[in-house]
Amino acid sequence: MPTPSRYWREIPQRYRMEAGKCKACGFIAFPPRAVCPACGAREFVPAKLADGGKLLTYTIIRVPPQPFEDQAPYAVGIAELDDGVKLTAQVVDCDFADLKVGLRVRLEFRKLSEEGLAGVIYYGYKFVPE
Amino acid sequence: MRDVAIIGVGMTKWGELWEKSLRTIFTETALLAIDDAGVDKIDSMVVGCMSSGLFVGQEHLASLLADDLGRTPVPAARVESACSSGGLALRQGFIEVASGMSDIVLVGGVEKMTDVTGCEATYALGTAADQEYEGYHGLTFPGLYAMMAVAHMHRYGTTREQLAMVAVKNHDNGSRNPLAQFPFKITVDGVLNSVLVADPLRILDCSPITDGAAAVVLCPADMARKLKKPVVRIAGSGQATDTIALASRKDLTWLESTHIAAQKALAMAGRKVDEIDLFEVHDCFTIAEIMVTEALGLVGKGRGGQAVEEGMTARDGRFPVNPSGGLKAKGHPVGATGVAQAVEIVKQLRGQAGDRQIKGARWGLAQNMGGSGGSSVVHVFEAE
Amino acid sequence: MAGIIGYGAYIPRNRIRVEEIAKVWGADAPSFKKGLMLEEKSVPSPDQDTITMAVEGSKRALKRAGIDPREIGAVYIGSESHPYAVKPSGTVLAEAIGATPAVHTADLEFACKAGTEGMFIALNLVRAGAVKYALAVGADTSQGAPGDALEYSAAAGAAAFLFGKERLVAEILETYSYTTDMPDFWRREYQYYPQHGGRFTGEPAYFAHVTGSARGIMSKAGMKPADFRYVVFHQPNGKFPLRVGEMLGFTKKQIEPGWLVSKLGNTYSGSSPLGLTATLDIAAAGDMILLVSYGSGAGSDSFVIRVTERIDEVRDLAPRTRTLLDTNKVYLEYGVYAKYRRKIRKAG
Numbered sequence: 001m002p003t004p005s006r007y008w009r010e011i012p013q014r015y016r017m018e019a020g021k022c023k024a025c026g027f028i029a030f031p032p033r034a035v036c037p038a039c040g041a042r043e044f045v046p047a048k049l050a051d052g053g054k055l056l057t058y059t060i061i062r063v064p065p066q067p068f069e070d071q072a073p074y075a076v077g078i079a080e081l082d083d084g085v086k087l088t089a090q091v092v093d094c095d096f097a098d099l100k101v102g103l104r105v106r107l108e109f110r111k112l113s114e115e116g117l118a119g120v121i122y123y124g125y126k127f128v129p130e
Numbered sequence: 131m132r133d134v135a136i137i138g139v140g141m142t143k144w145g146e147l148w149e150k151s152l153r154t155i156f157t158e159t160a161l162l163a164i165d166d167a168g169v170d171k172i173d174s175m176v177v178g179c180m181s182s183g184l185f186v187g188q189e190h191l192a193s194l195l196a197d198d199l200g201r202t203p204v205p206a207a208r209v210e211s212a213c214s215s216g217g218l219a220l221r222q223g224f225i226e227v228a229s230g231m232s233d234i235v236l237v238g239g240v241e242k243m244t245d246v247t248g249c250e251a252t253y254a255l256g257t258a259a260d261q262e263y264e265g266y267h268g269l270t271f272p273g274l275y276a277m278m279a280v281a282h283m284h285r286y287g288t289t290r291e292q293l294a295m296v297a298v299k300n301h302d303n304g305s306r307n308p309l310a311q312f313p314f315k316i317t318v319d320g321v322l323n324s325v326l327v328a329d330p331l332r333i334l335d336c337s338p339i340t341d342g343a344a345a346v347v348l349c350p351a352d353m354a355r356k357l358k359k360p361v362v363r364i365a366g367s368g369q370a371t372d373t374i375a376l377a378s379r380k381d382l383t384w385l386e387s388t389h390i391a392a393q394k395a396l397a398m399a400g401r402k403v404d405e406i407d408l409f410e411v412h413d414c415f416t417i418a419e420i421m422v423t424e425a426l427g428l429v430g431k432g433r434g435g436q437a438v439e440e441g442m443t444a445r446d447g448r449f450p451v452n453p454s455g456g457l458k459a460k461g462h463p464v465g466a467t468g469v470a471q472a473v474e475i476v477k478q479l480r481g482q483a484g485d486r487q488i489k490g491a492r493w494g495l496a497q498n499m500g501g502s503g504g505s506s507v508v509h510v511f512e513a514e
Numbered sequence: 515m516a517g518i519i520g521y522g523a524y525i526p527r528n529r530i531r532v533e534e535i536a537k538v539w540g541a542d543a544p545s546f547k548k549g550l551m552l553e554e555k556s557v558p559s560p561d562q563d564t565i566t567m568a569v570e571g572s573k574r575a576l577k578r579a580g581i582d583p584r585e586i587g588a589v590y591i592g593s594e595s596h597p598y599a600v601k602p603s604g605t606v607l608a609e610a611i612g613a614t615p616a617v618h619t620a621d622l623e624f625a626c627k628a629g630t631e632g633m634f635i636a637l638n639l640v641r642a643g644a645v646k647y648a649l650a651v652g653a654d655t656s657q658g659a660p661g662d663a664l665e666y667s668a669a670a671g672a673a674a675f676l677f678g679k680e681r682l683v684a685e686i687l688e689t690y691s692y693t694t695d696m697p698d699f700w701r702r703e704y705q706y707y708p709q710h711g712g713r714f715t716g717e718p719a720y721f722a723h724v725t726g727s728a729r730g731i732m733s734k735a736g737m738k739p740a741d742f743r744y745v746v747f748h749q750p751n752g753k754f755p756l757r758v759g760e761m762l763g764f765t766k767k768q769i770e771p772g773w774l775v776s777k778l779g780n781t782y783s784g785s786s787p788l789g790l791t792a793t794l795d796i797a798a799a800g801d802m803i804l805l806v807s808y809g810s811g812a813g814s815d816s817f818v819i820r821v822t823e824r825i826d827e828v829r830d831l832a833p834r835t836r837t838l839l840d841t842n843k844v845y846l847e848y849g850v851y852a853k854y855r856r857k858i859r860k861a862g
Binding site for chain 2: 002010057062065069101112
Binding site: 011015016070071090092093095108109110111112121123126 | 527559560561562563565566569570573597598606609610612842844
């Protein structure tokens with residue numbers, strides 16, 4: 001899991017879904033970046049992501065990586081938000097049997113993990129069924 | 131550009147090699163390749179290894195291995211592109227010889243994965259994904275490929291059984307490979323009843339954690355001909371990138387980097403894909419092999435599942451895929467895989483593949499892939 | 515006139531029934547259900563804590579208030595389960611809602627009344643003209659020691675209130691606080707579970723302070739129980755708020771809409787604040803509401819509140835409290851509950 005500085009740097013994205021919209025072609029980059037992958041332009045305006053969308057795919061992780069040891073099994077998915085941006089996140093508050101391609105989800109602020117009992121707590125976004 | 135040949139290959143048995151350290155595994159394999167080539171001097175070394183740092187705390191790997199081989203001051207470089215580090219090493223070696231920069235190049239790939247716990251290994255492998263936007267959310271590699279599988283099954287009707295058939299086929303091939311980690315056959319039922327890793331992928335859909343190395347020696351084809359060695363030429367090389375995060379891909383069910391890298395390699399070789407006699411592809415997960423066969427153009431989009439069901443990619447099929455046993459049965463010491471694919475193809479094209487031999491094999495193709503498809507490296511080989 | 519311009523509630527979807535807890539500890543479930551009028555309580559998922567619930571509750575308050583979060587000048591979270599002992603919860607909340615960097619933040623603690631404490635401070639900052647808008651949240655993922663009486667009621671939830679001077683949803687007409695030093699319920703530093711004085715937490719603690727505060731504010735405001743349409747008391751169990759209401763001269767009908775505890779449990783700093791959000795959800799313009807909190811240690815904050823016409827425009831801009839309480843529930847077994855609440859000792 002990230003160091004405090006790596007975590008802190010991504011706060012505008014993790015807490016507020018801040019993205020960049022290409023001035024030339026309208027492509028929305030999340031996280032924001034320097035060069036538009038769609039048209040190569042280099043100017044962006046601030047944008048915020050839509051707060052809901054639908055699942056394009058999902059799975060249930062049963063063999064977790066280290067920081068998520070105690071959380072398995074947990075569901076993750078890729079959703080296409082209502083503004084066309086595709087996002088990866090865990091899917092929570094959803095029975096595994098209810099997971100399906102096309103499920104409508106919204107974003108909710110949750111705890112992602114923590115650095116043991118004494119370390120930093122990592123927050124961010126997860127998908128919750130609408 | 132000069133023609134480049136492979137004149138020596140080396141590989142030892144792969145598995146959980148508790149008594150062997152990373153340097154031991156690499157050196158004994160490299161020596162096999164050097165002896166097979168019958169060369170005295172080496173002009174340059176290229177090593178593919180994904181993460182000796184995370185697995186054994188060792189960086190500066192190329193220097194270490196040049197030293198361990200007793201070959202200092204030979205120039206040595208380590209290259210990395212996650213699970214395609216081996217294929218990338220081969221490509222860098224190829225470029226050095228083809229450009230005239232070096233004559234004899236040792237290309238090796240190695241990974242030592244069992245000195246850490248399973249969870250730590252899962253984490254290390256996960257560094258091939260987008261750390262802040264995939265890893266941060268608890269994604270793993272089985273998880274990423276499982277999501278590709280769910281999307282592929284949803285769009286094209288690919289079935290659980292078809293995924294299992296890939297593993298069964300590869301184990302059938304691997305049962306004939308004395309160097310494979312798992313040289314035994316399995317059944318579709320066995321796959322379908324094995325423990326879930328990331329739905330729908332089960333443990334037998336997934337390539338294993340493995341220690342191992344593979345090595346080849348490259349030289350200009352003219353030199354190989356003069357040395358009266360059976361000449362296997364690297365006829366084409368292609369490489370391409372794609373977005374690192376799966377969510378950023380245009381199509382979650384398509385491996386664009388493989389498609390482009392293969393087109394480039396085949397164009398360089400002046401071949402069409404249906405002129406290739408055998409394929410060694412990156413079956414890190416069963417769904418990957420299905421998607422690769424589509425990206426290579428062996429079958430149309432979405433038809434990869436049917437292809438394996440119909441036997442098209444079996445040893446005796448129209449397009450034999452993974453006669454070595456693939457990553458699934460042979461093992462997947464990450465950085466070594468791309469080089470081991472070349473080793474198998476060279477053996478096949480020399481007619482030295484024993485009871486795995488694809489009869490009359492003259493052209494081979496190796497496809498090596500990093501992460502969830504963020505890198506692909508493809509090589510085409512020809513037996514002269 | 516200052517008051518509430520937006521409010522929001524958050525309740526996790528997990529529940530555990532009293533019988534399930536009693537089964538494990540060999541206790542008599544009926545006596546908890548009848549005696550304390552508790553049926554089930556909310557349980558936070560492992561990825562929820564005081565901060566995450568405060569953020570979601572605050573976003574709902576913002577939806578109802580319809581203001582630019584950058585104009586929020588103060589953010590307070592009151593809780594007895596702040597995720598860090600040192601490092602504010604309020605800064606995470608302020609970042610998440612977009613109120614940073616020109617904002618004052620403080621974390622508050624006063625057992626179960628830390629939520630209304632924040633409301634008291636936020637309201638008065640706005641009244642004084644020191645800030646344009648202020649946010650106060652009461653949120654907790656409180657713990658009860660395994661097998662202890664409090665395990666049946668310690669629950670999780672959050673209520674958020676935005677204060678301002680324009681477009682009020684509810685005016686705050688009067689405030690009053692009644693405080694004494696009282697060791698009725700406490701938790702020492704580095705201890706995982708709180709301790710309490712048993713029956714001492716009743717009459718001299720809860721009842722004395724709640725009645726002291728309620729009588730104090732009614733006297734200050736020149737009002738009596740019949741002047742209020744609704745009253746919301748702190749709810750440590752089902753019995754106490756009904757009894758104190760009776761003692762003060764309120765009817766059950768006045769207490770009912772804000773009486774959530776039998777299905778929710780005691781959400782500590784969120785307890786009376788969530789009772790208020792549930793009451794606002796069904797109130798009509800002109801209704802008078804009396805809010806009386808209680809926090810061990812001990813103290814009680816009270817507020818006289820008058821609902822405005824704007825309630826009809828905003829109540830359904832975010833989920834109603836009863837909807838969060840009564841729908842989309844998942845019932846847990848004790849083992850899963852204990853795992854979620856980290857009551858199982860693991861190695862290392």
